[in-house]
Amino acid sequence: MWKRHALTPLLIGCTLLASLLLAFSPNYRWAAQKGDTPYGSDFLQEWTAASMLGAGQAGQLYNAAAFDAWQHDPRVVGFEWSENSYYPAVYPPVYYWLCTPLHWISYRWAVRLWLSLSMTALLAAAWIIHRAVHCDADRPPMAVWFWPTMLLFPPLLLGLSMGQKGPLWLLLFSATWWLTRRGKPWAAGIVFGLLSIKPTLFFLLPLVMLRHGQWRFVMAASLSWAGLWGAAACALPAHVWTDFMTVARSAGEYQQHAGYQLIWSSNLPALAAGLPQWVPWWASSLLWIIPAAYVIGRMAVQAEFQLQNPRDLCQVLLATCLLSPHFYAYDLVVLLLPICGMWHTHRRAAVVILAGLWLGMLASQPCLSAVGVPLMPLVLLAQFYWLSTVRPAQSSVRNGVNGSPTASYMLQTGLSAQA
Numbered sequence: 001m002w003k004r005h006a007l008t009p010l011l012i013g014c015t016l017l018a019s020l021l022l023a024f025s026p027n028y029r030w031a032a033q034k035g036d037t038p039y040g041s042d043f044l045q046e047w048t049a050a051s052m053l054g055a056g057q058a059g060q061l062y063n064a065a066a067f068d069a070w071q072h073d074p075r076v077v078g079f080e081w082s083e084n085s086y087y088p089a090v091y092p093p094v095y096y097w098l099c100t101p102l103h104w105i106s107y108r109w110a111v112r113l114w115l116s117l118s119m120t121a122l123l124a125a126a127w128i129i130h131r132a133v134h135c136d137a138d139r140p141p142m143a144v145w146f147w148p149t150m151l152l153f154p155p156l157l158l159g160l161s162m163g164q165k166g167p168l169w170l171l172l173f174s175a176t177w178w179l180t181r182r183g184k185p186w187a188a189g190i191v192f193g194l195l196s197i198k199p200t201l202f203f204l205l206p207l208v209m210l211r212h213g214q215w216r217f218v219m220a221a222s223l224s225w226a227g228l229w230g231a232a233a234c235a236l237p238a239h240v241w242t243d244f245m246t247v248a249r250s251a252g253e254y255q256q257h258a259g260y261q262l263i264w265s266s267n268l269p270a271l272a273a274g275l276p277q278w279v280p281w282w283a284s285s286l287l288w289i290i291p292a293a294y295v296i297g298r299m300a301v302q303a304e305f306q307l308q309n310p311r312d313l314c315q316v317l318l319a320t321c322l323l324s325p326h327f328y329a330y331d332l333v334v335l336l337l338p339i340c341g342m343w344h345t346h347r348r349a350a351v352v353i354l355a356g357l358w359l360g361m362l363a364s365q366p367c368l369s370a371v372g373v374p375l376m377p378l379v380l381l382a383q384f385y386w387l388s389t390v391r392p393a394q395s396s397v398r399n400g401v402n403g404s405p406t407a408s409y410m411l412q413t414g415l416s417a418q419a
Contacts, residue, residue, distance in 0.1 A: 010126055010147035014119040017151055017160070021115065025161050028115070030108060034081040040111035043163030044071050045087040047103070047110050049096035051076060054103030058236050061096060062089055062243035077107045090247060093240045094232035095197040114163060121167035122156075125174040129337060132178040133344040146343070150336060153354075154361035158264070159330030166333035169201055173317075173337050181308040185216040188307075192217070193224020199248075200324040201334065204299075205307075208316050212305045263364040266376040267327040268292045274372045291381055295319050298388045310341025311387060314353065318384040322377065329361060329376055349387070356383050 022028050027041040038044045048071040052061055060066035067089050074080045089096065102110050126147055150156070159166035172195045179188035195202045202225075209217045233241065262274050268291055272284035299319050305312050317334055321327050335357065342350035360379035367375040 006130060006144075007123065007126055007147060009144060010151070011123060013148040013151045014123060018115055018119050021161060022112065027161055027163065028111065030079070032079055034079050036082045036085050038071070038077070038081045038085075038087075039079055039108070040114070041162040042087060043111055043114050044077070044107075045089060045091075046096070046099045046114070047077075047107050048087075049089055049091075050099040050102035053096060053100045053236075058093075058240055061093065061240055062247055064088060088247075092197060092199065092229075092248075093236050093244055094229050097232040097235060098197065111163065115160070118160060118165070118167045121171045125167065125171040125337070126150075128171070128174040128178045129340045132174075132181055133341060146340075150340075153333065153336060154358060155329050155332035156336070158361075159333055162330060164330045165198075166330050169195065169198055169331065169334050170336055173334050177307065177313060177337060177341070180217070185214065186220045189217040189220025189222075190224045193221040193226075194228065196221075196225035196228065200327055201320060201331065204320040204323060205316055208299060208302075208305055209307070211300065214307075217307075262374050263368050264329040264376075265327070265374050266321050266329050266332060266380060267324045268295075268322045268377050268381070269325065270374050271377050274368060274374065276372070288377075292323060295322050295381075295384060298384075302388070310338045310344075311346060311349065314338030314342065314349075315384060315387045318380050318387070321380055322384065329364075332357060332376075352386070353383055 027037060027039070030039055040047070048067060049061060052058065052067070052070055057066070064086075068086050070076055071087060072081070072083060102113075105113060130147075156166060158164075172191060176188045176192040176195075179185075179191060192202075192205065206218050206221055262270060265273065268288040271288045271291075275284050275287070296319075299316070305316070307313060314335065317338060321332065335353065339350050339354050342353070356379050360376045364375045367373065
């Protein structure tokens with residue numbers, strides 16, 4: 001009976017959380033005057049871009065003045081907010097092209113639709129992960145409280161309150177992982193290629209898979225993203241792509257935008273962003289270049305990598321976060337995937353990663369105020385070091401009578417028994 005209702009608590013929790021956000025979150029409270037933060041927060045950039053594309057203004061997509069004027073026009077968005085605040089277009093043209101249907105909906109209702117789609121993506125990702133880790137027909141892989149508790153995951157709450165897209169990235173990663181575990185590298189690559197609309201999450205895994213000879217996955221991902229971007233290229237003006245490249249080249253300087261919050265930065269370059277100006281540029285650069293070289297080196301010399309192994313998946317996701325030119329804490333929701341996988345196979349490792357993320361999110365502001373350095377990159381770097389140098393002990397959750405994993409479990413996970 002539990003099979004049919006395993007995710008019912010999560011469904012109830014998502015419904016309750018969405019209701020609370022709409023009722024009490026300042027970002028979801030409609031008003032004629034919104035101050036410094038617009039209704040729907042970061043979702044405003046998606047809807048603004050969709051409206052410009054729908055109105056035939058694709059050529060102005062990366063024109064900062066035009067984009068700013070559209071999102072501050074009360075006749076367009078329905079409210080007034082501070083002219084000193086601005087949400088720039090920073091995603092690839094293909095992403096905004098996919099968002100074009102949003103222009104058919106008024107902004108007020110589009111925000112609510114976006115929140116509903118985010119919750120749906122979260123539920124779909126949970127269902128996929130649940131199916132992927134379900135190995136024992138006699139008992140559920142997760143306790144009944146597990147998924148509702150994950151709704152309190154700080155990156156997830158932050159992303160949902162800001163209208164971010166973390167649940168969508170989690171869904172794409174989850175589907176990729178599930179298909180890989182089922183021995184379908186072509187299908188997994190096709191799905192992963194869709195994640196190319198988020199380059200800061202997409203760039204590393206294909207290189208790692210190529211390094212370990214996973215040609216079918218890499219070829220499928222290449223065909224997927226090439227087809228998607230090619231379709232967008234046929235629909236959008238050519239100069240839009242060169243305009244985007246100009247924006248992309250300045251990704252490392254994103255912290256200079258108004259409203260940037262260093263406490264949420266989770267990549268290695270953020271370590272140097274809050275240092276005093278009297279610190280020499282070479283010294284501040286070394287602060288993040290040296291650990292970045294370490295992360296790249298560890299990934300390059302890794303003898304074995306299996307995407308279906310949640311420990312390996314966690315390692316490559318941590319490296320992706322650290323090496324990205326720009327990475328905010330709300331996108332750390334993708335780490336729910338390896339956490340849930342390791343909860344089933346390496347319980348202690350899952351608890352350590354989860355607790356570290358909670359600590360990093362809660363202590364970021366005090367740490368930044370005290371020493372001028374964001375805490376999240378250090379937490380992620382420590383977790384990457386631990387996973388890449390110390391093999392966490394196998395959880396006893398699914399152990400056989402003699403303390404070793406059962407044969408059927410080894411076949412389904414592809415993991416070897418560990419001491």
